[in-house]
Amino acid sequence: MKHPLRFIAAGILLLAATGYAALCASVDTGRILNKTMVNDIEVSGMTLEDASAALKSDADFRRKNANFTISFDDRHYTVSAGDSIELDYETAARDALKASQGAFWTRGFLQAKAALRGNLEERPAVKVNSDTLRRAIADSGVPLAEDSVHLPYSIKDDRLTFTSGAAVKKTDEEKLEKKIISAFQAKDFKDKISCPMKADGTATLDQIYQEVHKTARNATLDPEDNYAIVDEVIGVDFDKESGENALKAAKDGEDAAIDLIYTNPEVTAQDLRDRLFVDVLSTYTTKVRGSSNRLTNVKLAAKKCNGVIIPSGYEFSFNKAVGEQTKATGYKPAGATLNGKPVQAYGGGICQVTSTIFAASLFANLDILERWEHDYVSSYIAAGLDAAVAWNELDFRIANSFPYPVTMDVIYSDGYLTVTIRGTKTDDSLVSVSTEELESSTSRSLEVLTRRKVYTDNKSQVFTEEVARSRYAR
Numbered sequence: 001m002k003h004p005l006r007f008i009a010a011g012i013l014l015l016a017a018t019g020y021a022a023l024c025a026s027v028d029t030g031r032i033l034n035k036t037m038v039n040d041i042e043v044s045g046m047t048l049e050d051a052s053a054a055l056k057s058d059a060d061f062r063r064k065n066a067n068f069t070i071s072f073d074d075r076h077y078t079v080s081a082g083d084s085i086e087l088d089y090e091t092a093a094r095d096a097l098k099a100s101q102g103a104f105w106t107r108g109f110l111q112a113k114a115a116l117r118g119n120l121e122e123r124p125a126v127k128v129n130s131d132t133l134r135r136a137i138a139d140s141g142v143p144l145a146e147d148s149v150h151l152p153y154s155i156k157d158d159r160l161t162f163t164s165g166a167a168v169k170k171t172d173e174e175k176l177e178k179k180i181i182s183a184f185q186a187k188d189f190k191d192k193i194s195c196p197m198k199a200d201g202t203a204t205l206d207q208i209y210q211e212v213h214k215t216a217r218n219a220t221l222d223p224e225d226n227y228a229i230v231d232e233v234i235g236v237d238f239d240k241e242s243g244e245n246a247l248k249a250a251k252d253g254e255d256a257a258i259d260l261i262y263t264n265p266e267v268t269a270q271d272l273r274d275r276l277f278v279d280v281l282s283t284y285t286t287k288v289r290g291s292s293n294r295l296t297n298v299k300l301a302a303k304k305c306n307g308v309i310i311p312s313g314y315e316f317s318f319n320k321a322v323g324e325q326t327k328a329t330g331y332k333p334a335g336a337t338l339n340g341k342p343v344q345a346y347g348g349g350i351c352q353v354t355s356t357i358f359a360a361s362l363f364a365n366l367d368i369l370e371r372w373e374h375d376y377v378s379s380y381i382a383a384g385l386d387a388a389v390a391w392n393e394l395d396f397r398i399a400n401s402f403p404y405p406v407t408m409d410v411i412y413s414d415g416y417l418t419v420t421i422r423g424t425k426t427d428d429s430l431v432s433v434s435t436e437e438l439e440s441s442t443s444r445s446l447e448v449l450t451r452r453k454v455y456t457d458n459k460s461q462v463f464t465e466e467v468a469r470s471r472y473a474r
Helices: 004-026 048-064 089-101 104-117 130-140 142-148 173-185 205-212 240-249 269-275 292-305 318-322 351-363
Strands: 036-038 067-072 075-080 085-087 119-121 126-128 153-156 159-163 167-171 197-202 220-222 228-230 235-237 255-259 261-263 279-287 315-317 333-338 341-346 367-370 397-399 406-413 416-423 430-437 445-455 461-473
Touching: 036 089, 048 085, 048 089, 067 173, 075 130, 085 173, 126 173, 130 142, 130 173, 153 205, 159 205, 159 240, 205 240, 228 269, 240 255, 279 351, 292 318, 292 333, 292 351, 292 406, 315 318, 318 351, 351 367, 351 397, 351 406, 351 416, 351 430
Parallel strands: 036 119
Antiparallel strands: 067 075, 085 126, 153 159, 159 255, 167 197, 220 228, 235 261, 279 416, 315 397, 333 341, 367 397, 406 416, 430 445, 445 461
């Protein structure tokens, strides 16, 4: 006779097995288990599609707000990482559903575990475009953080002293990337990220050179600040080979020193105050004829060019200085040439202003950047010395390559137009300008070569320049 307790135990086991089987069977394999969190998003009871949509919405939020503040000392930079990092929300949704779709006899256990303890999934994996993230970091200016770390050198008595073997710190971009990715996963967009630093080996001469080196620069005038004087810069340099030899000779921790090389600029701010526009570089005059409208146009264009200042290294554009010639801008209809035919046009006659400036510029030895001849030889100036302009088509441009600024006086008086170019002479050079009819001229056309020659005061030639070739209809 079997013991009754065995029957009871067997019955209990049967009931338990039946109940566990029922629990396993109750798991909906198409939905995520209860109390399931993916990062901080609850996806309990969701289908794969619903969970993917919820996690995508969260991922989009993160990317939109992924602007991280990186702190370095008392400086702050903003890295916009939204275009370089994204959550793999689809994989995260599939992983969350796997617990419901495992082997039949494990489902009940996982269901009970989720009910009691929750089903916390790992944070979704991130996809990182390293190149894009590096560009975002670079655009923020963070890599320049090492500039605020003092490089181990000093300057005293025209000598550069630096320490052999001294370490310099710079941004550790790899660690910074990891911090940004971690903050993205944690959805932490408010806390500042401390910029990680790393030692960058020996302070190289190149790094020191970037800090110490300065290119000598003349004092000049600032067109953006009412032509205020901008102070000169004294050039500073050193011989890198001498520096390398000094480093090799010094032991770690020992100081090495090399001479600094200083270059004084040619023009100082005091030079400008003392010598600005003191010399007449050239003067050229043409006689003004024609209608009262033409005279009005010449006067107006001359007034707009009068007093123009061209700092060293800058250029003058006639069209930019004078503007478009219209009735609204005060110009009158007067004789002009269009496609070889005489016409009446607003601003007719202003080419006499450009031609007179051109001739004066030649004798002042200014650089000629753009110049066009007329269709026919002008009555007020010799062939090869004229300069035609047409708004938005033909311009007249010159440049100042002298170390000092120049200015133009463009004055109409008693039937004559005079252009005087003033500046500061730095040598004894003399300029001559000549025009020559070329053998290629015909009965229907005149071709002219314009030359400029520069001499010293003892007449020794410095250079000869072919300025322009002009072709006119006869």
